[in-house]
Amino acid sequence: MAMTIRQEDWAIVTTWSFLLFVSFPAFSYGVVPPRMLLNKLSERKSLTNQEHWFNQTLDHFSPYDHRRFQQRYYEFLDYFRIPDGPIFLVIGGEGPCNGIANDYIGVLAKKFGAALVSLEHRYYGKSSPFNSLETKNLKYLSSKQALFDLAVFRQYYQNSLNAKLNRTKIENPWFVFGGSYSGALSAWFRLKFPHLTCGSLASSAVVLAVYNYTEYDQQIGESAGAECKAVLQETTHLIEQKLATNGKELKSSFNADDLKLDGDFMYLVADAAAAAFQYGNPDKVCKPMVEAKKAGEDLVDAYAKYTKEYYIGTFGVNVLTYDQEYLKKTAINEDSSTRLWWFQVCTEVAYFQVAPSNDNTIWIFAKMSLERASFLKILGVMQPNKLHLLICLPTLSLVIIVAIVLIFEDVLKLLLSLKNCSSPDAVHKVRQKISEHMDLWLSECQAHKNYI
Numbered sequence: 001m002a003m004t005i006r007q008e009d010w011a012i013v014t015t016w017s018f019l020l021f022v023s024f025p026a027f028s029y030g031v032v033p034p035r036m037l038l039n040k041l042s043e044r045k046s047l048t049n050q051e052h053w054f055n056q057t058l059d060h061f062s063p064y065d066h067r068r069f070q071q072r073y074y075e076f077l078d079y080f081r082i083p084d085g086p087i088f089l090v091i092g093g094e095g096p097c098n099g100i101a102n103d104y105i106g107v108l109a110k111k112f113g114a115a116l117v118s119l120e121h122r123y124y125g126k127s128s129p130f131n132s133l134e135t136k137n138l139k140y141l142s143s144k145q146a147l148f149d150l151a152v153f154r155q156y157y158q159n160s161l162n163a164k165l166n167r168t169k170i171e172n173p174w175f176v177f178g179g180s181y182s183g184a185l186s187a188w189f190r191l192k193f194p195h196l197t198c199g200s201l202a203s204s205a206v207v208l209a210v211y212n213y214t215e216y217d218q219q220i221g222e223s224a225g226a227e228c229k230a231v232l233q234e235t236t237h238l239i240e241q242k243l244a245t246n247g248k249e250l251k252s253s254f255n256a257d258d259l260k261l262d263g264d265f266m267y268l269v270a271d272a273a274a275a276a277f278q279y280g281n282p283d284k285v286c287k288p289m290v291e292a293k294k295a296g297e298d299l300v301d302a303y304a305k306y307t308k309e310y311y312i313g314t315f316g317v318n319v320l321t322y323d324q325e326y327l328k329k330t331a332i333n334e335d336s337s338t339r340l341w342w343f344q345v346c347t348e349v350a351y352f353q354v355a356p357s358n359d360n361t362i363w364i365f366a367k368m369s370l371e372r373a374s375f376l377k378i379l380g381v382m383q384p385n386k387l388h389l390l391i392c393l394p395t396l397s398l399v400i401i402v403a404i405v406l407i408f409e410d411v412l413k414l415l416l417s418l419k420n421c422s423s424p425d426a427v428h429k430v431r432q433k434i435s436e437h438m439d440l441w442l443s444e445c446q447a448h449k450n451y452i
Helices: 034-042 104-112 143-164 181-192 215-224 226-253 262-278 283-294 299-314 336-349 409-417 424-448
Strands: 012-014 046-048 052-057 068-076 087-091 115-119 174-179 199-203
Touching: 046 068, 052 143, 068 143, 087 104, 087 143, 087 181, 104 115, 104 424, 115 143, 143 174, 143 181, 143 336, 174 181, 174 424, 181 199, 199 424, 215 226, 215 262, 226 262, 226 283, 226 299, 262 283, 262 299, 283 299
Parallel strands: 012 199, 087 115, 087 174, 174 199
Antiparallel strands: 052 068, 068 115
16 A cells, blocks of 8 residues: 655654764865774674675666675574564664674664664675675665665565564564664665665764765864864964975874875875764864964874874774775775775765865865865754754764754754753653654554555
């Protein structure tokens, strides 16, 4: 029975412990390496790391190509209410999926008696269809193919579960989850296959593409504050000057000797600062830089120290992932996600972080050419009057924020009424609202035995 998709069924949009702000310069060369982001998530305690595999279709859009590849997935059934509990599908994104994390989705699974399954995105991690990542082999890497991967897997797993329970033609309620790029997949999956899921929870979902995203630099300047912004601008000019006169020594001070191209080095310099804002810790960069300025210390040295200790040290960033020549390597290795993501950036999902023509916001790379396309994985902007997105910077490990494109009016009002949206009370209230909507949708699925 065909029905119009309800506005409230579009998606609940939340954010996890990471804010996906990416890249800092006026001309941005790309994104914070996805391997770093996914590794930070995988470091958390997992509910399970036991791998499972199934045969996935390589090309969902060809009636003649019947090739298949092994796609990795995980399942966790300890909370599952047999036989009619819901199934929560956690969508893998632009990096390896090494298990099912013990995070807030696990809390929801326990509350609703749900089975947890997670599917690794095609090409990433161990789910590569080919032994080489030559460009010609990447033609099947796309969000469209990934959406159909999810649909095929959903049917496969439901049939597999029915076989385990010795039953046929039974459908459990399904609910899909994702963050950032996989958050967009989560929202799109609900739209594309409304009959296969009760709803979608999409965290930091990048569903609203902006071609020339000048607002990003403007917002970073406002987020930094006047004092920190001025120091970062001055530091950038000093780095540019030193790069022109003694680039080798400068790169060495950042432990970036391998970055032969100046553009690659400046991309690293920009992302190092962006990481502090991205993870909701602007003081990590602003505090030492402002203090260095007041003490009359060398700002370039201070910034190099910050980069090595915080960005390369704490985050464990591999400097080589900023090297264009390194990214040309086609052998599958631990850094392959960066090459794969660049392919997706350049073929379908680019957000171009270009500088406003009348505002030299934070970073000014006047002499740099736009060598790379940049996809901005961003939760939003800080002004709630900008209707497409809303943001609160987190200070807690889990901050739930709701907003995007089609918004629940009651949740939006709740957020706007909260003075500190990262306070425990705010987190609790918004989580409660999310849980209420999920409870409603899952109940409707149970009552009607369909998801539309």
